[in-house]
Amino acid sequence: MNNSNSIPDRILLTRRHLLGSLAVAAAATIPIAAYAQTASAASGTATAQAIADHFSSVATMQGEFVQFGPRGEQTGGKFYIQRPGKLRFNYDNPSPIRVIADGKNVAVGNTKLKTWDLYPLSKTPLSLLLAQRIDLSAASVKSVKQESDLTTIALGNNTVFGNSTITMMFDPKTYDLRQWTITDNQGKDTSVMVFNVKTGVQFDDKVFRVPYEVIPGTAAYRD
Template sequence: MKNLIFANSDFAPTRRQVLGLGMVIAGAAAINVVPGFQLLASAQAAVPPAAQKIADHFSSVKSMSGEFVQFGPKGEQTGGKFFLERPGKIRFNYDGSSNFRVISDGKSVVILNKKLKTSDLYPLSKTPLKLLLDDRIDLSGNRVKSVKEEDDLTTIQLSDKSVFGNARITMMFDPKSYELRQWTITDAQGKDTTVMIFNVKEGVSFAPDTFAIDYTANRELNTKTR
């Protein structure tokens, strides 16, 4: 993993790609092109025990940090470091001269590009990140669209129209350790944004301002650019 060479270290993801962030391995594809998925027949269909165990384990991890590589729909590639604290908090520090940042403080998600002096704010509740950052990963109702169990990977696909419309998230876990390996967000146009994580540490502590959003600066910056 240390020897990964970034195709474009200054690549700054688009806003759509950032809101489509999910933890996923390179090359993971949308559900409609991956064979072997077992579609759940109805909202009342039973969630496989392995999937529920994985979801419960991931929910129990209250904090983690590590490195990530992100792949855009056209193969764009970048990376950086991430920090996660449940519930609701995450931060992505992207490599490159754009000094790109994505921060969720539990209520809002801000997308910062200091090079371009842009700051875009969205409700966390309306982004796919919400399903990853909740206190509990909810597999109830009709959120689970498919589950695939293999010897080396368990894949769970979720969607929730009330959270992010027609987008969907596909999460991939190690079936033995239950650790999250990757996720893919497929947007309403069928385009994927993939993120792979590695060198992950669980149970870490963060400085109080790690997930802080400067709402005043955001407001002032957007007032100036109108």
């Protein structure tokens, strides 16, 4: 395991390879506490929780993605998700990047350089995206915004993630996930838009296998 940089700096690399700056991600949001002030606000919270529950109920999904980085760079590829805690991103050529979360760690690999960086999943906002259930009554909710064509839910935990957050955007009619944005401690956004999504997919265990045997500093590392 390469620990030459601090955990926040290393996780920044993961965010940039995983998830960019879209206008919708920068839209003003309404603090979740405001929803409790009126009956209509309470209804809005209930709708947002229903959307979050629907997303959480999808155990597996796969599809294609387009990623927008903080400097405007754009990449794409295929993604695979298995709840709880598992994710894989295969970037299209010529990118050599692979991102794998196996429920415990997130590994960012460069197939060209044959290097891997490892981060505890629990220390990244991805753990909220991949949780068994997204509970909007929990302290991790930063804000919720509802519009006619989009419901936006921002999650974070200052104690665990610092100022970094993950913002998920859903279709309010179908409850489908449209995109998510990770904002790092420096305020830089990396966004992922997903499409051609299939759910209820069966995955082989090797899809989410992290190659610990080639990652220095891990118990399974082979000299």
